[in-house]
Amino acid sequence: MSRRKIDKLQSMKPLFYENRPKEMYIQLxxxxxxxxxxxxxxxxxxxxxxxxIRRMFKLKECEPYFNILYMKGYIGDEDHERLKIQKKLQELELTQLAMEAESFKKGWAQTFFPVCQETTMNEALRRRIKSIDDRKDQHSKQWSVTDI
Structure with missing residues (x-):
């Protein structure tokens, strides 16, 4: 790979923010x-x-929209390239995770990913419930009757 292409790839902004769970795991x-x-x-x-897994779901969810925007000319080559690079990075991350899981216990990778997926879904559900509770509190304050 040429130096110019490497510099270009390094200068691209990632689609996601930093990966704190990954950093925490590596530190531990x-x-x-x-x-x-x-x-x-x-x-x-x-x-x-x-x-x-959450990031992979987001990429799969957004990919058709990115492709439509790219075909219609609303986003440029750089943004489309960022999506492709991010997909490859997430695939590498999943491969690394499988190897890490296997290093703990042989065969754990088979059950590791379903556990991670369930954790992802539980967190999403927890966020939705919290947002509903927050909205309920906000609406009850807004519509509460004050003393006359």
Missing amino acids: KNQTEPKVNSKVLKAALIRRGSEA
């Missing part, structure tokens, strides 16, 4: 004093996997 894994419990590492790996 590299921590030597005090030694991190394996259950904590597994939980951090599941959080990392959950974030990777």
Whole structure:
């Protein structure tokens, strides 16, 4: 790959913000004093996997819209290229996660991804319930009758 192309790829803004669960997992894994419990590492790996699956869902959800916008000329080549690069990065992340899961226990990757997917869905449901509760509180304040 040419130096110019590498510089261009590095200068592109990512589609997603930083991946905090991934950073946290790597920090915990590299921590030597005090030694991190394996259950904590597994939980951090599941959080990392959950974030990777959430991002993959978002990419799959948005891809048709990106393609339509690109075909109609509303977004440029750079944005379309960013989508393709992000998809490849997420596929690499999932591969790394499978290897990490296998390093904990042989065959864990088979059950690891369903657990991560369930975690992702539970978090999404939790966010929706919280937003409904927030809206309910907001509307009840707005429509409450004050003393006359």
